[in-house]
Amino acid sequence: MKKHNFSAGPCILPKEVLLQASEAVMDFNGSGLSLIEISHRSKDFVAVMEKARSLALELLGLEGQGYEALFLQGGASTQFLMTAYNLLENKAGYLNTGTWSDKAIKEAKLFGDVMEVGSSKDENFKYIPKGYTVPEGLDYLHLTSNNTIFGTQIKKFPKTDAPLICDMSSDIFSRQLDFSQFDLIYAGAQKNMGPAGATLVIIKQDILGKVTRKIPSMLDYQVHINKESMFNTPSVFAVYTSMLTLDWLKNLGGISAIEEINDKKAQLLYSEIELNPVFNGYANKADRSNMNATFNLSDDKLKGEFEKLLQEAGINGLNGHRSVGGYRASMYNALSLESVGVLVDVMSEMERKG
Ligand SMILES: *Cc1c(COP(=O)(O)O)cnc(C)c1O
8 A cells, every 4th residue: 555654754755766775775876886885985975975965055056155065963963062062152042943942952051151032932832933133243043944843934034143053954955945044054864855864064164163162073064064074984875865865856846846846735734724623733823834734633532533544544654743742744845745635635534524
């Protein structure tokens, strides 16, 4: 039976990418050797790293503007501390929009003063704070563009003189933005780009070199930039698969093309959530995420029936995060409109059964 994979991460990847990646594990570029048993310094792998880095900048429209793309390890969680290690000298601002922002704040506090410019903790992160002021003189302002767990997404980014850092783990490459408004973007690969194990960091070079502390090499962005993202052995399989996904996206027509499909998927599901009395949306309407839709059953007694229908339809990964409960449909780039249609059919079937 065809599976419809709504998993929040690691998550669905394009079928053709999985096919190519698995072939490369057996025989990379016709070499008779596996991608994962050759030197990362070999000509063929160096070409992979170069292509992955340049595709990332190209898709974001950031080529030739002083940005570097790195594929690092340690997940987005290491970026929580690495950003502060490299950039926080006195005081940084954070917008607290959920569990991931909260964790980023906790790490940053090890390095300097942290000011929460806004928070939606009071309503368990159902909304994105607005109308907050960003004081002058911050080392940077840190945002989380998409809150994977709560299903909210920043639609309008604040204007500030401070360098803007954004955790885009769960919505990078999903919608068009002016990416040049950001000075540093990071994203764990496993939400919209590839398998776990690689973290994409897009960084504007000129924000570096301003802190006085000494930085260990592995945590120093400048070291990774100087070594073209090959300071140590990169996660070769994750980088290769990410490269394939970025290439897939480019061939599809880039971010503008995928955004159109993502909008359709989100509209289809959200209109069902709104019109169907069996379900209630979790996040505030104005701030709803196009990547992760969070919702609940209006009556918990229907749980058994709903989950039975989901299983029969081949729907996987719909359970909400433990801090929210209910359900979460993650609609990353590789998920088809058809899969969302199958979910919506199950939801309307629930309504018919009343
Ligand atoms: C999943 C996620 C993280 C954590 O990523 P890891 O790679 O597991 O460290 C951080 N931020 C956001 C927005 C996420 O969705």
